Amino acid sequence: MTDLFVDEYPEQARLVRAAFLTSFVALGIGALFGVIQALHRTGVFRIVESTTYYTVLTGHGVFLVITFTIFFLVGLYQWAVTDSLQRGPVDARLTWSWYGLMSVGTLIAAIAILAGFLDDPPDVLGSELSADVLFTFYAPLQANPIFYAGLVLFVVGTWLAGADWFRTWWAWKRDHPGERIPLPTFMVLTTMIMWYISSIGVAVAILAFILPWSLGLIDSLNPTLTRTLFWYFGHPVVYFWLLPAYLLWYIVLPKLSGGRLFSDPLARVVFILFVLLSTPVGIHHQYLDPGISEGFKFIAMTNTMFLLLPSLLTAFTVVASMEHGARQRGGTGTLNWLRALPWKDPAFTGMALAGLVFAFGGFTGIVNAGMNINYLVHNSLWVPGHIHTQVGTAVALTFMAGSYWLVPQLTGNRLVGRQIALFQVVLWFVGIVFMTNSMYRAGLIGVPRRSAEPQYAFDYEVGVGSMTELDVQLALGGVLLFVSTVLFLAIILLTAFNTDSDPLVDGTIPPALSGPEDSPRVLDDLRVWIGIALVLVVIAYAIPLASIVDRGGLFGPDVGP
Ligand code: HAS
Numbered sequence: 001m002t003d004l005f006v007d008e009y010p011e012q013a014r015l016v017r018a019a020f021l022t023s024f025v026a027l028g029i030g031a032l033f034g035v036i037q038a039l040h041r042t043g044v045f046r047i048v049e050s051t052t053y054y055t056v057l058t059g060h061g062v063f064l065v066i067t068f069t070i071f072f073l074v075g076l077y078q079w080a081v082t083d084s085l086q087r088g089p090v091d092a093r094l095t096w097s098w099y100g101l102m103s104v105g106t107l108i109a110a111i112a113i114l115a116g117f118l119d120d121p122p123d124v125l126g127s128e129l130s131a132d133v134l135f136t137f138y139a140p141l142q143a144n145p146i147f148y149a150g151l152v153l154f155v156v157g158t159w160l161a162g163a164d165w166f167r168t169w170w171a172w173k174r175d176h177p178g179e180r181i182p183l184p185t186f187m188v189l190t191t192m193i194m195w196y197i198s199s200i201g202v203a204v205a206i207l208a209f210i211l212p213w214s215l216g217l218i219d220s221l222n223p224t225l226t227r228t229l230f231w232y233f234g235h236p237v238v239y240f241w242l243l244p245a246y247l248l249w250y251i252v253l254p255k256l257s258g259g260r261l262f263s264d265p266l267a268r269v270v271f272i273l274f275v276l277l278s279t280p281v282g283i284h285h286q287y288l289d290p291g292i293s294e295g296f297k298f299i300a301m302t303n304t305m306f307l308l309l310p311s312l313l314t315a316f317t318v319v320a321s322m323e324h325g326a327r328q329r330g331g332t333g334t335l336n337w338l339r340a341l342p343w344k345d346p347a348f349t350g351m352a353l354a355g356l357v358f359a360f361g362g363f364t365g366i367v368n369a370g371m372n373i374n375y376l377v378h379n380s381l382w383v384p385g386h387i388h389t390q391v392g393t394a395v396a397l398t399f400m401a402g403s404y405w406l407v408p409q410l411t412g413n414r415l416v417g418r419q420i421a422l423f424q425v426v427l428w429f430v431g432i433v434f435m436t437n438s439m440y441r442a443g444l445i446g447v448p449r450r451s452a453e454p455q456y457a458f459d460y461e462v463g464v465g466s467m468t469e470l471d472v473q474l475a476l477g478g479v480l481l482f483v484s485t486v487l488f489l490a491i492i493l494l495t496a497f498n499t500d501s502d503p504l505v506d507g508t509i510p511p512a513l514s515g516p517e518d519s520p521r522v523l524d525d526l527r528v529w530i531g532i533a534l535v536l537v538v539i540a541y542a543i544p545l546a547s548i549v550d551r552g553g554l555f556g557p558d559v560g561p
């Protein structure tokens with residue numbers, strides 16, 4: 001058994017702990033806002049005015065899908081690079097700088113959002129301090145400039161984090177000429193390539209258009225252009241949340257199942273496919289937007305359908321690895337092996353349930369992606385149903401389960417309350433089933449998303465299929481998820497203080513059944529994949545962007561005096 005991560009790399013462990021702490025604080029606030037919304041829009045209990053609902057909704061989105069997920073990502077990736085390359089960063093000051101930049105950016109954006117709760121928000125930089133613009137902050141909704149400034153700092157912080165990991169890898173490469181990139185580091189580097197290619201879109205949208213417009217430097221902008229630039233980034237960002245969860249499914253879940261990863265080459269192919277295909281699909285969020293021709297929507301749809309492939313490969317590889325683990329533990333039969341899995345381990349059970357929910361969420365993603373059926377679900381409560389199965393469970397529950405395995409290694413403390421942790425992950429599963437079942441069904445009958453007052457049809461009948469039944473499920477699910485979050489945070493907090501205990505974890509990762517030597521070396525030639533990814537981006541976006549600008553102007557139509 002190797003040394004604990006915290007003993008081997010105390011400085012890096014401190015950084016990962018700091019990132020997780022920020023992530024979990026955001027999780028707590030975001031979850032509180034979530035339960036407020038669930039009870040508000042179902043009319044069960046209303047603590048805020050319906051106008052303030054949108055402040056709560058923005059906070060819920062931003063704190064959960066930007067702060068919680070991405071701080072967890074940087075912590076996890078710092079661990080993955082350090083642990084798999086067996087070395088710390090080239091310059092620890094850079095590491096703390098990106099963490100600092102991300103934190104300052106978050107704080108500034110958070111102040112702008114939370115000011116929405118004030119009765120009389122102060123003026124800052126020429127406009128009222130507020131940011132009720134939801135997590136998809138494109139025009140025409142406008143926030144105070146400091147909100148965008150905070151986001152920019154945050155994103156620049158993530159770029160530096162990526163640079164930091166690339167530097168560590170380059171240093172490692174000099175010492176290990178000709179060796180294959182260890183799989184966890186390969187996953188980190190490919191995720192960051194995807195992130196660099198895609199986050200440029202949101203950077204341009206903010207710096208060239210939205211921020212100057214919010215500062216009053218320009219009078220107008222072209223909303224279709226900022227929406228398109230946003231979605232250019234808005235689809236890949238969902239994989240920025242997902243890929244750390246995939247890393248845990250590929251690297252940790254097989255080991256927790258009692259076995260080894262089925263195939264390292266397949267895992268590499270999956271991450272490369274995400275580099276290639278994550279970005280040229282963003283227009284699938286704009287099927288209903290006028291101003292983009294059907295042909296380009298069709299290209300986005302085709303690319304999206306290809307993009308299912310890496311997730312379907314993941315389903316195969318990860319389940320095959322779990323089966324291998326179960327058979328090592330004595331499992332037999334066609335499906336009976338499932339019973340041999342370590343269901344009493346909260347880290348395992350959390351990840352397995354997250355994967356199960358992800359399969360359903362993936363199928364609803366396929367529905368979203370079809371140009372014709374998208375018209376049925378777009379802007380309905382179906383879409384938040386999809387969001388909560390995907391980032392809200394596949395990602396969030398995997399991160400929580402992963403924390404049960406990682407936090408003891410980062411602190412040297414034993415996990416407190418294993419039984420309660422097991423209960424917590426199952427409770428999340430039950431809560432999400434209630435909540436998303438209601439959201440999907442309500443969406444199909446036309447209940448809108450993003451509305452504090454969605455009661456477009458008043459029926460007071462209580463029965464299966466009634467609005468009341470759907471509302472009760474949504475509210476119940478929301479409450480269970482909130483309780484589950486509180487339990488998670490309590491367990492982690494108590495674990496952090498559970499010093500002088502034996503952590504009882506084994507952090508070693510066994511090698512894959514089929515290792516990197518079974519795959520061609522070109523998989524590790526990252527420049528090839530960057531090149532192809534850029535070509536695909538140009539094919540998908542050059543002409544649509546040109547025609548949007550041609551028709552609507554760079555800064556909006558010239559309407560004259
Ligand atoms: Fe999505 C809208 C299409 C995946 C998040 N998506 C959203 C929005 C969010 C989001 C936040 O095409 C709303 C944005 C907004 O506010 O407007 N999505 C897809 C497709 C996929 C997909 C095709 N989405 C995600 C992921 C997300 C996410 C992942 C977050 C993390 N999505 C769309 C479209 C829209 C959309 C349209 C626009 C809708 C509209 O009209 O506004 C695919 O990537 C899904 C592929 C997944 C699969 C499942 C494979 C199954 C696996 C499970 C393995 C099992 C295990 C466990 C490990 C094909 C991998 C086994 C357990 C045992 C016990 C054995």
Ligand code: CU
Nearest residue numbers: 234235284285
């Ligand atoms: Cu998408």
